[in-house]
Amino acid sequence: MCSRHTAAPLPMRDGVAPSYLWLPDGQWPDMLSFLLERYPQISAAQWRDRMARGEVVNGDGAVLAPDSPYRRGMRIFYYRELERETPIPFQEAILFQDEHLIVVDKPHFLPMTPAGRFVQETLLTRLKKNLDCAELTPIHRLDRETAGVVIFSRQVASRGAYQSLFQRREVRKTYEALAPVLAGRDFPFIYRSRMVEGEQFFLMREEAGEPNSETIIEVIEERGDVNLYRLQPHTGRKHQLRVHLASLGIPIVNDAFYPVALPCKEDDMSQPLQLLARAIDFTDPLSGEPRHFESRRSL
Template identity: 35%
Template sequence: MKEDYILFEDEQVLAVNKPSGLLSIQDRFDPLKPCGLNEFSVRGRNLLPVHRLDKETSGVLCFAQNPAAHRAISLLFEERMVEKNYLAICHGKPEIEEGQIDLALAHHLQKPGLMRVHPKGKPSQTLYKVEAQWREFCLLRVKPLTGRTHQIRVHLASIGCPIVGDLAYGGTEGLKIDDIKKSRLKTKEESSSFLISRVALHSDLLSFHYLAKDYKFMADLPEI
């Protein structure tokens, strides 16, 4: 893995800009699959995961560099003392431009590996704000207050704004040129080509306070 993916490193933490398509940690069924934990555990690093991003999600991913940092930062995540911001390109537009989604989430019994809104699930809260809109799409800034599996993806789908590329939760397979503007390109193939062919979710900021130090990591959006 290229070293230019590294956003920050000291004796306590390593923060990277994880590309889409890379697992955060080892696959329990296939530990040989490439993952961020293994890719960056080089040059004497002994990395320990404190959180994870979905495989298709890009952006800030943080690892601890020692057991003490692992315990402390993991606890910060558990106690909701870590700020996490995301950007998502979604279908449609929320009825309210800025608000909070407060819907409990549970594992989907009929679809293993997926989540669903369920009244007996775990409490889950997500803040969102519309940053931009074009045709039938919008760009949302999203801040999860809890850290449930697939939380952002399920919550946004629940308000009628599934994330582009998220086939599991109601999104289409991607975003095409024709989806956002009237194309003047010469061929049908060019105008219908994908600008984005992945889950359009990016972790652009993560911050926390540890050992009398404010850590703040930011990751630019990947190029289309």
């Protein structure tokens, strides 16, 4: 069963929990004026419609109207809505579940959580809706472009115990990737570098200095012009595996970000990034038993 949490005054709707916002300092004549300035992409008619439906409320659950006074420090709740959302035609698969965890085999292209132009078509929303589990929370994350094993917590009481495993790097994650042949290296080997945020917010880059990222790289099999590599990251930097292989001159097949960010392909899902989170291993902090979860997908 999933734990229940009733702090939010609006219920989960279609697998989506309400968003909330603490009202900042400022002078606005009413709530509608503030919302229009804060979210210019949402029209006055849309906000009036949401408010008429009782879907914009304060922390006590009182419905807010367009002319409700603006009060600094108040917390408001509302639902994110998108007029059009691209369907993701790939399905997740549940590999394991018990009272504490749900382990999922994520497909390529499916975002983990609601953000940007995806709300319903995200792994978290799909699971919440299908399992009726409002408190489901990912313990770690995969890029939208990456497929494979990812773990969710379904109990608030035990969530910290599992999260701390990742924080202490006591989880062994194994990935597989298709990338060009790397000549002149003995496998396996360890690649280290210093990774920092790039000039574009969604990218990472390497710079000189003390390494803060480390990956073990080995070859599983040769496939003509490409190899199937096994990658074991000892750190969890954003896009770490993609940056490391691109820096070695062997960018992962179909990587649209590294070494060069290509024009956005929007809804083109014909060329998935050839990166798979193959397996996760750890010692369960509650039972002390070894855990091993493995993707059923292949590259």
